[in-house]
Amino acid sequence: MSDPSRPRRILLVGPSVPLVRAAVSAGFQVWSLCDVRRRPPEELGALSERLLIADFGDEAALKTALDTAAAVGLHVNPPVAVRQLADPDAVQRLVRDNGLCPPGAVEDPAGHRYRVDTLSVHGMHHTVGITVETPYGLLHPAPLAGDTAATLRSVVTSLLDLAGYQYGPAHTLVLLTPRGPATIGCRAVVAEEPIPWLVRTAAERDLVADTFEVLAGRDVAPVRALRFAASVTLPDTWREEVRALPYVRHAVACERGRRGHAVLDADSPEEARERAHDIRRLAG
Numbered sequence: 001m002s003d004p005s006r007p008r009r010i011l012l013v014g015p016s017v018p019l020v021r022a023a024v025s026a027g028f029q030v031w032s033l034c035d036v037r038r039r040p041p042e043e044l045g046a047l048s049e050r051l052l053i054a055d056f057g058d059e060a061a062l063k064t065a066l067d068t069a070a071a072v073g074l075h076v077n078p079p080v081a082v083r084q085l086a087d088p089d090a091v092q093r094l095v096r097d098n099g100l101c102p103p104g105a106v107e108d109p110a111g112h113r114y115r116v117d118t119l120s121v122h123g124m125h126h127t128v129g130i131t132v133e134t135p136y137g138l139l140h141p142a143p144l145a146g147d148t149a150a151t152l153r154s155v156v157t158s159l160l161d162l163a164g165y166q167y168g169p170a171h172t173l174v175l176l177t178p179r180g181p182a183t184i185g186c187r188a189v190v191a192e193e194p195i196p197w198l199v200r201t202a203a204e205r206d207l208v209a210d211t212f213e214v215l216a217g218r219d220v221a222p223v224r225a226l227r228f229a230a231s232v233t234l235p236d237t238w239r240e241e242v243r244a245l246p247y248v249r250h251a252v253a254c255e256r257g258r259r260g261h262a263v264l265d266a267d268s269p270e271e272a273r274e275r276a277h278d279i280r281r282l283a284g
Contacts, residue, residue: 012030013188017044020048033052036054077167081163095159115174119170125157126214130142134273139228143228169188169190173185198230230273234254238260242282
């Protein structure tokens with residue numbers, strides 16, 4: 001990607017099939033790096049220009065795979081960054097050893113869970129969006145005061161800096177408590193559904209497409225929400241009338257072990273909560 005005259009290749013670590021498909025649609029030739037402990041689907045191999053397999057728990061094996069990608073001009077993350085962000089226990093050690101989790105914060109019942117999505121380019125971490133978990137589902141954007149949003153962004157970028165993460169998306173879970181923010185998880189991935197649909201509904205932006213635009217070196221305007229969007233988990237058997245509600249923008253049934261969900265729009269967090277409760281009553 002550094003030379004416009006060369007093919008636009010990109011390295012994706014542990015990608016899903018939809019993510020690789022989106023990258024290919026954006027004009028990239030994808031190299032996929034997958035963990036040997038998670039067998040990649042055949043379609044992923046067919047879509048990828050090259051499929052690399054390595055043990056994400058073995059830093060030497062990761063370095064070999066990443067060196068292979070770097071040799072053809074792909075931007076890669078340091079092996080230690082890939083290994084740490086692929087291992088939940090390693091993330092927690094990094095958080096604990098560097099004071100990113102105040103003592104007792106994780107057990108604090110007053111805490112609220114936030115999902116912070118970022119995109120890193122040359123070590124600069126750009127916040128794409130902040131979503132909050134609610135009793136009825138997810139709400140985007142999280143209604144936050146400026147200083148609270150800054151606190152969440154700061155703790156996430158601190159973690160990514162400590163891990164040495166340089167390129168690509170990240171999805172980080174932060175528990176915000178009276179004792180301070182506690183980072184409780186981080187994955188080097190584009191957020192899974194329903195968050196991309198929440199961003200699409202609230203800001204009329206395609207989170208995945210924006211990711212590849214930035215990684216291709218093109219300028220992308222900051223994501224600014226025009227309204228609120230919420231997701232509601234649906235029971236395994238739910239009534240199709242949910243789709244017909246005027247404020248429902250997307251609804252999907254349970255598949256491959258994942259619960260179904262509906263995405264709605266609203267003018268305020270209060271309206272989002274009311275509509276979410278209406279959907280749950282109708283869904284049965």
